[in-house]
Amino acid sequence: MSQVTEQIKARLSIADVIGGYIKLDHAGANFKARCPFHAEKSPSFFVSPARDSYHCFGCNRGGDIFTFVQEIEGLDFRGALKVLAERAGVELASINPREATERDHILRALEDAAEYFEETLGHFPRVLEYLTGRGLSRETIKHFRVGYAKDEWRGLYDALKKKGHTDVILEKAGLTVKTEKGYYDRFRGRVMFPIADGSGRVIAFTGRILPDSPQADKAAKYVNSPETEVYHKSHALYGLDKAKGAIRREGAVVLVEGQMDLIMSHQAGVEHAVAVSGTALTVEHLQLVRRLTDRIIFAFDADGAGVAASRRGVDMALRLGFDVRAARIAGGKDPADVVREDPESWKHAVEHTEHIVDFYLNTVLTGEGDERTRRMKVGEVVLPYVALLQNSIDQAHFVAKIAHALGLREEPIWEELKKKTRELTQEGTNAAPKAAPSRGDADSSRKERIARKIAGVIFWQEHVKGPIDTAMLRDRALGISDDRLKGFFAAGSDAMKDVAFEAEVYYEGSTDLEKEIEELLYNFEEEHLRELLTREMEKLRDAETGGRGEDTARILKTCQEISMALNLLKRGSG
Incomplete structure (x- = not known):
């Protein structure tokens, strides 16, 4: 391990x-x-300060502080190193160009591009006027590293070539486009918003054309970086690097649509906001924020504009078990416009959210005048979201509320809800189901888990110099079966630490560790014999099908011997 990581x-x-x-x-x-890595009701995630490691018995994830930050922030090792070094006050040396990977070169090019765009912005007062006219302060512009790409074909290309970047790296970073005549800049005449990963490293850009640009009517309003080695749009959320602390603090994340919405929200003090950039909301986005919070707030206008477009995101969030809420915005405005006119009204909207079912119910009730139409609309729009709620008490609450609002008994609401639940279940099972594991696979899996526990007890007791005779335990276990245990004993020190930690968590404080070990050995031998019997029975079926009489008699005798051994084992344990 390097000196820096040790520090x-x-x-x-x-x-x-x-x-x-x-x-x-x-x-x-x-x-x-x-x-934080999988949904569970009871804690199965353990942290050991003594071993400087963590382990989850539910999803089998484990490691040290670097592994944890990589997992929870969605970073590579260098990204996690940067986050933890800043927290620890340890200075990181620059990467030696000879040791740099292609990924390192791409990230360096993107960082240099961000600096170039920031510096260029200072030379274009009209662009600064546009940004301040939209409500951004100079401090906010600097904080979010907003820049400008000159309306030139090779301005960035020439600047980065002088810094030593190659054509291949600039193209792979998504900064240039290759043609028969050479390379030209992807972003030209645009306000530039850098997109960062969880550690703050620039991984992509969004470029917005200026409204007064000669190309404004012909060119796309936004141009986004393409998918690259470091940027996958379905996994990146704009502003997450700056919002993650506030998300943890507030216990919620606010989802807005664009870069200006996000930046203005942060400027107004609502810093737990993130934005989807260049794509629709994905399951991967939601899984990313789920590691920080299980409450998500969608921003909607009071007239219902954009509600239909957001339904898919709401649907996914409910399926993943999020507490989904809605912030109402008056007048069909974007959050950026609301903040510019009245920052306090944006804060109020975020602080006074409605549960998503309440939001849809109130929207339908206030938008439809005819009673029958209202009832039909509630069935079409609101009930599917009640069906997606994972808490039955929540469902009962909203069924009662809907029945009262529509002047109906609860029974017909429950009947319709059952129909919606069946429909949604069918939608969720379109994919081909996975084949169920065979009995042999299931036995093998259980035997693997028992072997892991035995190995863990041995490593743990050796480490703490406990009372258990580990040499004898090792011999007894290997005498039963060595095909699973050998792998653990031959593993490296990191794997040994993992299984030792698991055993410590399971058995620390046990009043009769010897008895629990005997039970482990009994279960290990029982699973081993069952595995052998399953294997021999399959051979027996093959021999009988093939008409091999001699083989059948021999295999049958082996099956009987294994069966007798199983019976003796059970009698001995009684």
Whole structure:
């Protein structure tokens, strides 16, 4: 391990780092929590300060502070290193060009491009006037590194070539476009918004054409970076690097549509906002924010404009178990316009949100005059979202509310809800179901888990110099079966630490560890014999089908012997 990572680990406690993302509760010498990487009701995620590691028994993720930050921030190792180095106050040396990967070169080119656009903006007063006219302060422009790409074919290309970047890297970074005549800049005559990853490294850009540009009527309003090695639009949210602290603090994320909406929201003090950039909201986006919060706020105008376009995002969020809420904006305005005119009204909208079902119900009730039409509309628009709620008490609450609002009994509402639930279930099962594992696969999986526990106890007790005779335990376990255990004993130190930590969490504080080990060995032998019996029975079926009489008799005898061994084992345990 490098000196820098050792320095960072020496300065940062793993409990403090992980505790900055999720709520940890004491569990003896360790900490436990609900895993941030998969949905669960009971805590199966454990943090061990003594081992400087974490492990989830639900999804089997584990590692150190670097692994955790990589996972929860969606970063590569260098990105996690940057985040933790800044937190620890450790200065990172520049990457040696000889050791740099292609990814490093792409990131360097994108950073240099961002600096170029920022510097260029200072030379174009009319662009600055446009931005300040939209409500941005000079401090906000600098904070979000807003820049400008000159309306030239090779302005950026020439500037970055002078810095030593190659044609190949500039094209792979999405900054230039190759033609038969050479390369030209992808972004020209546009306000530039850099998109960053969770550590703040620039990974892409969005360029907005100026309204007074000669090309404004002909060119696309926005141009986005293409997919690259470092940028995948379905995984990137604009402003997440600046919003993540506020998201954790507020316990919610506000989803807005564009860069200006996001920047103006932050300027107004609503800093837990993020924006989707260059694509529709995806499951990957939602999974990214789910690691920070399970509450999401969609911004809607009071007249319902944009509601239909947002339904797919709301649907996905409810399916993933989010607490979905809506912030109403009066007059069909964008958040940026609201903030420019009255920042307090934007804050009020975000602070006084409605549950998404309430939002749709109130929108339908105030928008439709005819009673029958209102009832039909509630069935079409509102009930599907009630059906997606994962809490049955929530569903009952909204069924009662809808029945009261429509002047109906609850029974017909429940009947319609059941229909919607069946329809949604059918929609969710269009994909071909996975084949169920065979009995042999299931036994093998269980045997693997038991072997892992036995190996973990051995490594744990060796490390703490506990009372268990680990040499004898190892011999007894290997005497039963070595095909699973050998892999653990041959594994490296990191794997050994993982299984030892699991065993420590499971068995620390046990009043009769010897008895629990005997039970482990019994279960291991039982699964081993069952696995052998399953294998021999399959051979027996093949031999009988093929009419091989001698083989059938021999295999049948083996099956009987294994069956007798199983019976003896069970009698011995009784």
